[in-house]
Amino acid sequence: MTLKIGIIGCGGIANGKHMPALSKLEEVEMVAFCDIEKERAEKAKEEYGSNDAKVYTDYLELLADQTIDLVHVCTPNNSHAEISIAGMESGKHVMCEKPMAKTSEEARQMLEACKRTGKKLTIGYQNRFRTDSEYLHEVCADGELGDIYLGKAHAIRRRAVPTWGVFLDEEAQGGGPLIDIGTHALDLTLWMMNNYKPKYVVGNTYHQLSKTKNAANAWGPWDPEKFTVEDSAFGFITMENGATIILESSWALNTLNVGEAQTELSGTKGGADMRDGLTINGEDRGLLYERKVELETGGVDFYDGEGSDPAVTEAKSWINAILTDTDPVVKPEEALVVTEILEAIYKSAKTNQPVFLDK
Known part of the structure; x- marks a missing residue:
């Protein structure tokens, strides 16, 4: 089984950790890239995307694609909760870059969405x-x-x-x-x-x-x-x-x-x-x-x-949790x-x- 991944936020942490690590895994393909700066999403598609990968500037349009299995949220802290919750509600598993959210109330809302939707949620503590x-x-x-x-x-x-x-x-x-x-x-x-x-x-x-x-x-x-x-x-x-x-x-x-x-x-x-x-x-x-x-x-x-490379090990562990339906190493309750x-x-x-x- 090949998992299809969407990348939301194609800036420094996506290019420095998430996309290079995911590109080393045979079990996944990156099929969608979203960034408010379209040029960054297009560049990410060229470097890491599948042949038919799509580019977006609105993350809601990416989440509407029901063929995508999971998303990696690599945006500024103040949008972690909003995008992660929308991702889980759209039926996708979510890897959100650290910290979990800007505020504890937002983080609690993310955890509640995880439990409500039954989708997996983890936070990027690669250390x-x-x-x-x-x-x-x-x-x-x-x-x-x-x-x-x-x-x-x-x-x-x-x-x-x-x-x-x-x-x-x-x-x-x-x-x-x-x-x-x-x-x-x-x-x-x-x-x-x-x-x-x-x-x-x-x-x-x-x-x-x-x-x-x-x-x-x-x-x-x-x-x-x-x-x-x-x-x-x-x-x-x-x-x-x-x-x-x-x-x-x-x-x-x-x-x-x-x-x-x-x-x-x-x-x-x-x-x-x-x-x-x-x-x-x-x-x-x-x-x-x-x-x-x-x-x-x-x-x-x-x-x-x-x-x-801990980023690769993190990515392998996360994808394995989805494929085997087990808990991720970094649990949202801990984050x-x-x-x-x-x-x-x-x-x-x-x-x-x-x-x-x-x-």
């Missing part, structure tokens, strides 16, 4: 599919670290502010580094801890370095006038069982302790961190130990070679909790008060 992440998840699931009561979610850039697209637009994105890269680190941490019950959140956001003119930056200086999101954000999350998660994220911060989509865990039997590859630590027979795990891949987003915590950090920062999430 779960890195070799180090998969290995550490097995370690945690096997109980090697014991009861994990402290997690640190690390997503820090020194000077790497994305200056293209709508990344700096709070209305379109809902935030800056916290919702962009902090979301990956938080998802990894929650997944490792298998703990999705936050009690309360305290957070701070900063607009300090965003005011800098002619700043040093990986993608060239940003315009301070258009930099309407935070440049860094930090959260302290207390879970219902008493566990603590510390989340730190930045696009611009005066620090040398950089790294993205990393987690550090401390449990009753051992600990682990991704700072320099993957290291497991603990105590054995009265002595402390560190075990460096030799992996083909390190702790970064993408790797050379098809076999170790919803990520969005709830991120939103609570932003709210806490604005109100200078803790935000309670336990229901």
Whole structure:
């Protein structure tokens, strides 16, 4: 069986992750491409589309095609919910790029649509599919670290502010580094801890370095006038069982302790961190130990070679879930909790008060 896929949003993340990964799978073909800029959709069709692939500028017209089995939503955050819900209601499975939605209410509406329609919904947290992440998840699931009561979610850039697209637009994105890269680190941490019950959140956001003119930056200086999101954000999350998660994220911060989509865990039997590859630590027979795990891949987003590319592994896993009618690795219920915590950090920062999430 060959699944027919429609791509909605043919910008950076579609070209950088989704379409290249899907093109490596024999079980699928990309038959429709939609973008508000028709030229981008046409370019995507030429590079990745089937011979009879169609191009749209209105996603509703794409969704009206009942021959399409699933769609990948690769648009700005403020349209994730609207398009994903419409996709499921049109009878299609949906892979939505992270974060799940701009707000937790929108994310809850997506989950409700998933349950109502019976279609599958997953969110693009590809860092779960890195070799180090998969290995550490097995370690945690096997109980090697014991009861994990402290997690640190690390997503820090020194000077790497994305200056293209709508990344700096709070209305379109809902935030800056916290919702962009902090979301990956938080998802990894929650997944490792298998703990999705936050009690309360305290957070701070900063607009300090965003005011800098002619700043040093990986993608060239940003315009301070258009930099309407935070440049860094930090959260302290207390879970219902008493566990603590510390989340730190930045696009611009005066620090040398950089790294993205990393987690550090401390449990009753051992600990682990991704700072320099993957290291497991603990105590054995009265002595402390560190075990460096030799992996083909390190702790970064993408790797050379098809076999170790987390984007390809993610795509394979997602398509397999549809073909075998099983749950996707990234469940919408889990992604919803990520969005709830991120939103609570932003709210806490604005109100200078803790935000309670336990229901």
